[in-house]
Amino acid sequence: xxxxxxxxxxxxxxxxxxxxxxxxxxxxxxxxxxxxxxxxxxxxxxxxxxxxxxxxxxxxxxxxxxxxxxxxxxxxxxxxxxxxxxxxxxxxxxxxxxxxxxxxxxxxxxxxxxxxxxxxxxxxxxxxxxxxxxxxxxxxxxxxxxxxxxxxxxxxxxxxxxxxxxxxxxxxxxxxxxxxxxxxxxxxxxxxxxxxxxxxxxxxxxxxxxxxxxxxxxxxxxxxxxxxxxxxxxxxxxxxxxxxxxxxxxxxxxxxxxxxxxxx
Amino acid sequence: xxxxxxxxxxxxxxxxxxxxxxxxxxxxxxxxxxxxxxxxxxxxxxxxxxxxxxxxxxxxxxxxxxxxxxxxxxxxxxxxxxxxxxxxxxxxxxxxxxxxxxxxxxxxxxxxxxxxxxxxxxxxxxxxxxxxxxxxxxxxxxxxxxxxxxxxxxxxxxxxxxxxxxxxxxxxxxxxxxxxxxxxxxxxxxxxxxxxxxxxxxxxxxxxxxxxxxxxxxxxxxxxxxxxxxxxxxxxxxxxxxxxxxxxxxxxxxxxxxxxxxxx
Ligand SMILES: Nc1ncnc2c1ncn2[C@@H]1O[C@H](COP(=O)(O)OP(=O)(O)O)[C@@H](O)[C@H]1O
Ligand SMILES: Nc1ncnc2c1ncn2[C@@H]1O[C@H](COP(=O)(O)OP(=O)(O)O)[C@@H](O)[C@H]1O
Ligand SMILES: [Mg+2]
Ligand SMILES: [Mg+2]
Numbered sequence: 001x002x003x004x005x006x007x008x009x010x011x012x013x014x015x016x017x018x019x020x021x022x023x024x025x026x027x028x029x030x031x032x033x034x035x036x037x038x039x040x041x042x043x044x045x046x047x048x049x050x051x052x053x054x055x056x057x058x059x060x061x062x063x064x065x066x067x068x069x070x071x072x073x074x075x076x077x078x079x080x081x082x083x084x085x086x087x088x089x090x091x092x093x094x095x096x097x098x099x100x101x102x103x104x105x106x107x108x109x110x111x112x113x114x115x116x117x118x119x120x121x122x123x124x125x126x127x128x129x130x131x132x133x134x135x136x137x138x139x140x141x142x143x144x145x146x147x148x149x150x151x152x153x154x155x156x157x158x159x160x161x162x163x164x165x166x167x168x169x170x171x172x173x174x175x176x177x178x179x180x181x182x183x184x185x186x187x188x189x190x191x192x193x194x195x196x197x198x199x200x201x202x203x204x205x206x207x208x209x210x211x212x213x214x215x216x217x218x219x220x221x222x223x224x225x226x227x228x229x230x231x232x233x234x235x236x237x238x239x240x241x242x243x244x245x246x247x248x249x250x251x252x253x254x255x256x257x258x259x260x261x262x263x264x
Numbered sequence: 265x266x267x268x269x270x271x272x273x274x275x276x277x278x279x280x281x282x283x284x285x286x287x288x289x290x291x292x293x294x295x296x297x298x299x300x301x302x303x304x305x306x307x308x309x310x311x312x313x314x315x316x317x318x319x320x321x322x323x324x325x326x327x328x329x330x331x332x333x334x335x336x337x338x339x340x341x342x343x344x345x346x347x348x349x350x351x352x353x354x355x356x357x358x359x360x361x362x363x364x365x366x367x368x369x370x371x372x373x374x375x376x377x378x379x380x381x382x383x384x385x386x387x388x389x390x391x392x393x394x395x396x397x398x399x400x401x402x403x404x405x406x407x408x409x410x411x412x413x414x415x416x417x418x419x420x421x422x423x424x425x426x427x428x429x430x431x432x433x434x435x436x437x438x439x440x441x442x443x444x445x446x447x448x449x450x451x452x453x454x455x456x457x458x459x460x461x462x463x464x465x466x467x468x469x470x471x472x473x474x475x476x477x478x479x480x481x482x483x484x485x486x487x488x489x490x491x492x493x494x495x496x497x498x499x500x501x502x503x504x505x506x507x508x509x510x511x512x513x514x515x516x517x518x519x520x521x522x523x524x525x526x527x528x
Contacts, residue, residue: 018308021307022308024308025308030307030311031307032303032306032307032314033306033308034306038302038306039296039325042296042297043285043295044282044285044288044295044297045289047294050294053328053329053334056328057324057325057328061321065317067483067486068317070317093487094487205480205484208480208483208484209477209480212476212479212480213473213476215476216469216472216473219469219472220469220472222331223357223359235510238509238510242502242506245502246502
C-alpha cells in the first residue's frame with residue numbers, strides 16, 4: 001500500500017513516518033519511508049535546477065518500491081491536490097491502495113517548531129502555505145483524507161494508528177473486489193466501465209514504454225556525439241512504430257474481451 | 265565527474281563526503297552525495313531481501329545524476345574491485361571521469377570509531393573485511409586509486425583535496441582527447457579500439473532498452489490479470505524484435521563509421 005502523508009512543514013511528518021514505519025515493521029509489513037527530502041538533502045545546497053532530478057528520482061523510487069510489494073510511506077507536504085491525485089493514480093495503476101493521512105497543527109505551533117529546529121524554511125513561507133491551503137476534501141470528494149491527526153495534542157498512539165491503517169487497507173481491497181463482482185454481474189450496462197479499467201492500464205503501459213524508450217534514446221544520443229542524423233531518425237521512427245503497434249495489439253485484446261462478454 | 269570513495273566502515277567516508285561536497289559547491293561544482301546507505305536507511309530494519317531494490321535504485325540515482333551533469337560523490341565502501349570496475353565503466357560510458365579516493369585508517373582506529381558510534385556493524389565484521397581487503401591496484405592496474413588519504417592523522421585539508429580532484433579531472437579529460445587524436449591519426453591500426461568504444465555504448469543502449477521494456481511489460485502483465493496468453497506472447501515477441509532491430513540499425517552505423525575512416 002501507499003501511505004500518503006499530507007501536512008505543512010514542521011507539523012511532524014518525518015517524526016510520524018519513523019514511528020509508523022517501525023510499528024508497521026513489527027506487524028510484518030515490509031515498508032520504506034520515501035519523499036523528496038531524501039534526494040534534496042543529498043545536495044550540499046538547494047538550487048531550483050535540482051528540482052527536476054529530485055522529483056523524477058523520488059517518483060521512480062516510490063514506483064519501484066510499490067512494484068517490489070513494499071508499503072511506501074510518503075513523507076512529503078503533498079501540498080497540491082494535483083500531486084495527491086497523481087500519487088493515488090500511481091497506486092491504483094499498480095493495484096495498490098492509497099491511504100491518505102492528514103497531519104494538522106495550529107499555525108503558532110508550526111512556527112514555534114520551525115524556529116526550534118533552525119528555520120530551514122522561513123516562517124513567512126509556512127504562514128503563506130497555511131493561509132492558502134484548501135482543506136482536503138472540500139474541493140474534490142476523492143481528496144478526503146482517510147485519517148486526520150492533530151500533532152499538537154497528546155502523544156500519538158502508533159499501535160492504534162497502524163491497526164487503523166491496516167484495517168483501511170483491507171476495507172479498500174474488499175471494496176475493489178465488490179466493484180469487480182458488480183461489474184461482472186452488470187456487464188451489459190457496465191461495459192464502458194470495463195473498457196475504462198483496461199483503457200487506463202493500456203494508457204499507462206503505452207506511456208511507460210514511450211517514456212522509458214524515449215529516455216534511453218535521449219541518453220544514447222547525448223552520450224554518442226558521432227551518431228549520424230540518419231541513424232537517429234531511423235531509431236526514432238522505429239521507436240514510434242513500436243509504440244503504435246503495442247497499442248494495436250492491446251486494442252485487439254480489448255475487443256476480444258468485450259466479445260467474450262457478449263457471448264456470455 | 266564521478267568521485268568514487270573506497271574504504272572500510274567507520275574510516276570516515278560519510279564525514280569526508282559532506283566536507284568535500286560543500287567545498288566543491290563553493291567552487292561551483294553542482295554535486296550530490298549518493299550511496300546505498302541512503303536507500304538502505306530508509307527501511308526501518310535491514311533485510312537481505314531489500315538489497316536488490318537498494319542496489320538497483322542506487323545505481324539508477326547515480327546514473328541519472330551523471331546524465332544531469334552533476335558531480336556524484338559515491339559514499340560507499342566499494343569493497344569489491346568488480347563494483348569499482350562497474351562504476352568506472354558507468355562513468356566512461358557517459359564520457360565522465362571517475363576519480364577514486366581510497367580512505368585508510370589502522371584497524372584499531374576503525375574499531376574504536378565503530379564502537380563510539382554504536383557499532384551498527386559488529387567489530388568482527390570490520391576485522392574480517394580488513395583482513396581480506398586487497399590493496400587497490402595490486403591485482404589490477406586500472407584499480408590504482410587516484411588519491412589515498414589517511415583519516416587518522418591530522419585534519420584533512422579539503423581546499424587542497426578539492427583542488428587536487430579538479431586538477432585530476434582536467435588531466436583525465438586532456439588524456440582522453442589526446443587518445444582520440446592518436447586514434448584518428450592511427451586509424452588503420454586502431455580500428456578495433458574505435459569499435460570497442462561504440463560497442464560499449466551500443467551494449468549499454470541495447471541493455472537499457474531491453475531492461476526498461478522488459479520491466480514495463482512485467483508490470484503490465486502483473487497488473488492486468490485478464491490478459492490472454494496469446495496477447496502476452498505477441499507483446500513479448502514484438503519487444504524482442506524491437507531489440508534485435510535496434511542492434512541492426514546501430515551495427516550499420518558502426519560499419520559506416522569505419523568505412524568513412526577507410527576512405528580518409
Ligand atoms: N507530535 C509532535 N509533538 C511535538 N513535537 C513534534 C511532534 N512531531 C514533531 N515534532 C517536532 O517538530 C519539529 C518538526 O518535526 P518534523 O517531523 O521534522 O516535521 P516535518 O517533517 O513535518 O517538517 C521537530 O523538531 C520535531 O521534534
Ligand atoms: N577524519 C576523522 N577523524 C576522526 N574521526 C572521524 C574522522 N572521520 C570520521 N570520524 C568519525 O568516525 C566515525 C565514522 O565516520 P563516518 O564518516 O560515518 O564513517 P563511514 O561513513 O566510513 O562509515 C564517526 O563517528 C565520525 O565522527
Ligand atoms: Mg520532514
Ligand atoms: Mg557512512
